[in-house]
Amino acid sequence: MHKILANTVFLGKDIHFLTECHSTNDLALEKIRKRELAEGSIILTDSQTKGRGQRGNRWWSEPNKNLTFSLVLQPYFLDPSEQFELNIAVSLAAAETLSEYFPGIVVKWPNDILHLEKGKLGGILIENILSHKGIEYAVVGIGLNINQAMKEIPFATSLWDLTGKEWDRWEIFKLLIAKIEKNYVLLKKAEKKQLRQKYLECLYRVYExxxxxxxxxxxxxxxxxxxxxxxxxxxxxxxxxxxxxxxxxxx
Structure with missing residues (x-):
């Protein structure tokens, strides 16, 4: 799972694959400070030992079963006050991707991907580096439960649990990155209203x-x-x- 993506324009042309990593977000931030990563670069691992969720929560993933990676973006076109627009674009892409494999996938504000009845399928952690220019870099950390049996973990599920079959993680990864790129381009073109409308349509418990x-x-x-x-x-x-x-x- 470390080939250059052929189905995207600029995301995933530089993929750093590690069999094990403490935290892909931490490593991406470290490499950015050393000027070793450009926009579109991805750090992908089969085993993340100290994954982080929102506000420092731990994110644990069984080795070789799920998708755990960080994507580097440079959303300089967004004002720091618009940081959540990137969250909208990415979480929407994640929900859209998993919805192609099983129905009932929604976004739970602010950063979780859920199945309506079975529980959490994944999460997103976006960490921004700000400068006088605005948002200089955004490190988008994504963890999705694909082939891990989650029955022992409360309020969690996976595609394996939902469908009873094993899935090709690389195919899901390629589809997800393509959808992120599509939404990111819309964001860059200032199509925020369109993305927000789609986000609202799949927002957990909205209007209930x-x-x-x-x-x-x-x-x-x-x-x-x-x-x-x-x-x-x-x-x-x-x-x-x-x-x-x-x-x-x-x-």
Whole structure:
């Protein structure tokens, strides 16, 4: 799983494959500081020993079973206040990719890919390097559960669990990178509205009444996300609330 991608224009033309790696995001950030990676470069590993999720959460993956990699982008055309637009483009691509193999795949704000009934299929961690120019680099870390049996892990699933068969990780990887590139080009062309609409269509629990916890348990309805990526929830008392990462829990 380390060939140059032929189905893309500029992503995946420089792939660094490691049989084992502590964290592809950490390694990518290190190589960027040494000026060893350009836009489109990918660090891919079969075994990530210290993978990280959002806000430092651990991400564990069984060796040789899943997709764990980091993609380097240079979204200089985005203002730092628009960082979540990249999250939209990437998470949408991940959901679209897995949806080609099994129905019921959604995006759970801010960075999880879920099956509606079976649980978490993967996650995305984007770390940005800012400069006076804006977003100089973005390291997009992606972990997707493909062939790992997740039955012992609560609220998690995989394509193997959902379908009962083993999948070609390289074929899924190629499709995913192509979809990321397509969405990234749309983002670069300022087609944010189009991407946001598609994102809203596959957003977990949108326009449904559910319980949440923001320090107090309440019922409300997700209305979408604001321009900065905050989750918008209308509580049953009629108030409109905006939440940043980790400020609200789904119950």
């Amino acid at each position: 009444n559910h319980k949440f916890d923001d320090g107090e348990v309440f019922e409300g309805e997700i209305l979408g996300i604001d321009q900065f990526g905050k989750l918008i929830i209308k509580k049953n008392d009629g108030s409109i609330n905006f939440y940043s990462f980790k400020e609200v829990k789904y119950l």
